[in-house]
Amino acid sequence: MSTVLVTGANGFIGLPLTIALAACGDDVHAISTQPAPPPLPNVRWHRIELTAPGGELEALMRRLRPARLVHLAWHSAHARLWDAPENVLWVESSLRLVRAFIDGGGRRMLIAGTCAEYDWSVADRPLAEGHSPLVPATLYGVAKDALRRVAAAYAAQAGVELAWGRPFFLYGPREPPGRLVPSVVRSLLHGEPVATSGGEQLRDFMHVDDMAGALVALLDSPVVGDVNIGSGVGVTVGEVVDRIVQLVGRPELVRRGSLAMRPGEPHRLVADIARLREEVGYSPRIALADGLAATVKWWEAQRD
Amino acid sequence: MSTVLVTGANGFIGLPLTIALAACGDDVHAISTQPAPPPLPNVRWHRIELTAPGGELEALMRRLRPARLVHLAWHSAHARLWDAPENVLWVESSLRLVRAFIDGGGRRMLIAGTCAEYDWSVADRPLAEGHSPLVPATLYGVAKDALRRVAAAYAAQAGVELAWGRPFFLYGPREPPGRLVPSVVRSLLHGEPVATSGGEQLRDFMHVDDMAGALVALLDSPVVGDVNIGSGVGVTVGEVVDRIVQLVGRPELVRRGSLAMRPGEPHRLVADIARLREEVGYSPRIALADGLAATVKWWEAQRD
Numbered sequence: 001m002s003t004v005l006v007t008g009a010n011g012f013i014g015l016p017l018t019i020a021l022a023a024c025g026d027d028v029h030a031i032s033t034q035p036a037p038p039p040l041p042n043v044r045w046h047r048i049e050l051t052a053p054g055g056e057l058e059a060l061m062r063r064l065r066p067a068r069l070v071h072l073a074w075h076s077a078h079a080r081l082w083d084a085p086e087n088v089l090w091v092e093s094s095l096r097l098v099r100a101f102i103d104g105g106g107r108r109m110l111i112a113g114t115c116a117e118y119d120w121s122v123a124d125r126p127l128a129e130g131h132s133p134l135v136p137a138t139l140y141g142v143a144k145d146a147l148r149r150v151a152a153a154y155a156a157q158a159g160v161e162l163a164w165g166r167p168f169f170l171y172g173p174r175e176p177p178g179r180l181v182p183s184v185v186r187s188l189l190h191g192e193p194v195a196t197s198g199g200e201q202l203r204d205f206m207h208v209d210d211m212a213g214a215l216v217a218l219l220d221s222p223v224v225g226d227v228n229i230g231s232g233v234g235v236t237v238g239e240v241v242d243r244i245v246q247l248v249g250r251p252e253l254v255r256r257g258s259l260a261m262r263p264g265e266p267h268r269l270v271a272d273i274a275r276l277r278e279e280v281g282y283s284p285r286i287a288l289a290d291g292l293a294a295t296v297k298w299w300e301a302q303r304d
Numbered sequence: 305m306s307t308v309l310v311t312g313a314n315g316f317i318g319l320p321l322t323i324a325l326a327a328c329g330d331d332v333h334a335i336s337t338q339p340a341p342p343p344l345p346n347v348r349w350h351r352i353e354l355t356a357p358g359g360e361l362e363a364l365m366r367r368l369r370p371a372r373l374v375h376l377a378w379h380s381a382h383a384r385l386w387d388a389p390e391n392v393l394w395v396e397s398s399l400r401l402v403r404a405f406i407d408g409g410g411r412r413m414l415i416a417g418t419c420a421e422y423d424w425s426v427a428d429r430p431l432a433e434g435h436s437p438l439v440p441a442t443l444y445g446v447a448k449d450a451l452r453r454v455a456a457a458y459a460a461q462a463g464v465e466l467a468w469g470r471p472f473f474l475y476g477p478r479e480p481p482g483r484l485v486p487s488v489v490r491s492l493l494h495g496e497p498v499a500t501s502g503g504e505q506l507r508d509f510m511h512v513d514d515m516a517g518a519l520v521a522l523l524d525s526p527v528v529g530d531v532n533i534g535s536g537v538g539v540t541v542g543e544v545v546d547r548i549v550q551l552v553g554r555p556e557l558v559r560r561g562s563l564a565m566r567p568g569e570p571h572r573l574v575a576d577i578a579r580l581r582e583e584v585g586y587s588p589r590i591a592l593a594d595g596l597a598a599t600v601k602w603w604e605a606q607r608d
Binding site for chain 1: 357387389391392393395396399400402403406440442443446447449450451453454457458461462
């Protein structure tokens with residue numbers, strides 16, 4: 001058993017990850033800004049705003065001296081994820097967290113990056129760590145990329161391990177409502193029209209519980225450096241919408257092609273997950289059909 | 305006349321730069337941590353520790369709303385410049401400064417990078433902006449490189465100009481005593497032995513007043529992006545030592561070859577300054593012989 005500190009622990013990925021860590025018998029300390037996160041066995045919650053420089057974080061680190069850190073927290077202004085100035089603030093706050101963790105004698109960090117670190121303009125083949133160029137086109141991608149560069153150099157020098165998990169696309173219970181899967185599911189459930197793009201673009205979707213499992217496996221492995229976290233399978237956005245329609249019904253509500261693609265949206269974004277499978281030893285477990293069915297059920301239950 | 309805020313304004317580059325800016329008629333606000341910086345006409349000093357998150361910086365920005373920013377401050381633990389953890393802290397503090405400047409309506413930033421952003425292992429030709437690969441090998445280089453990436457992306461999005469000056473090697477009055485020129489000059493003046501490396505490595509040395517002049521020219525130009533700041537001329541370290549010996553005397557004190565090269569020290573580090581000359585319109589003015597003579601005189605005066 002070791003002490004592990006998790007940031008963003010009540011978030012979309014954070015909550016299933018925290019539950020999975022606690023189930024493994026770790027002594028889990030979970031940071032969230034929320035006043036009443038769900039009580040969980042083996043988890044102690046700490047209410048800390050990581051962007052507030054009051055010294056609370058440093059005091060917690062000195063007290064706990066966690067051996068391991070999972071850093072998932074980032075700004076949550078979803079609609080402006082790509083270009084929000086908060087991305088800059090979160091580079092600062094994340095580096096401060098890294099310093100406090102290393103000062104406290106920490107040994108291993110897992111930090112969440114993003115597939116937006118890659119150059120999306122050349123993503124015609126599966127994106128692979130160490131091969132595909134890292135040329136982020138958004139402030140979000142630049143911020144995560146810069147955080148990785150500094151954290152990796154500092155960790156290497158301090159003799160601390162850094163695993164950098166790079167999630168692709170996600171879906172599942174509790175996903176912020178503005179995103180693809182929840183917006184389609186909820187519109188269909190409420191009998192509202194669904195505007196979508198042509199839907200030909202290929203994306204790599206992973207259920208959030210699978211994502212949490214992969215991240216826990218990465219944390220528990222000795223692997224350092226960048227690791228793509230995805231299903232390794234490309235599926236078109238149109239197919240995701242079709243599957244949801246099959247589960248919920250109401251095909252007449254879908255207005256396919258009524259939304260324009262965002263400028264610069266690539267045709268294909270799929271993870272090469274050889275490193276996840278072979279070095280970390282984790283294989284994705286939840287097939288898209290099953291994951292979407294469970295997600296639709298979860299949203300149906302929210303409606304009651 | 306516009307309001308310009310300078311950080312590190314009492315530093316080795318900062319002081320001549322602040323003097324030059326004030327001479328141009330700008331309304332100069334100078335930040336320093338030092339209790340008694342020299343009084344200068346047209347310069348108002350502000351004592352602020354940029355790494356302290358107390359809100360003083362933000363309050364100053366809101367009050368002054370400077371149109372322009374020159375950010376030179378960085379940690380000054382010279383002996384540990386390359387690997388000090390303070391490099392991480394200065395990424396955080398510099399990003400906070402950039403946010404505060406942009407929040408305050410700032411229009412143009414000049415930030416000091418470093419030639420250590422470049423890949424030194426392939427520096428057999430003059431290093432050129434946009435051509436030579438940026439693969440820093442030290443925490444200092446990684447930190448400046450990451451700061452540039454985030455600041456550039458944020459500035460572009462906010463519609464603010466960023467000029468990134470990339471100094472090569474420097475010498476001149478007030479240089480921190482541990483570095484090459486002051487350590488040789490002072491040892492010879494004090495009659496102490498001088499241990500040097502073989503001295504074959506080529507470096508690009510620029511007098512600090514020339515550096516300040518080049519940075520002011522860059523600030524006053526409309527040029528954005530990366531600009532090397534150097535002489536464009538390679539000179540061996542051995543030649544620099546020989547010239548100092550000619551000026552001070554005491555050749556018998558020099559133990560050439562008694563110091564090992566640092567591991568990874570490249571044979572050649574010289575700036576391509578086409579951008580500085582042609583786009584900024586600045587040509588280096590102080591020849592090495594003259595600059596070293598003035599520097600030796602300055603150290604001699606300190607001895608009195």
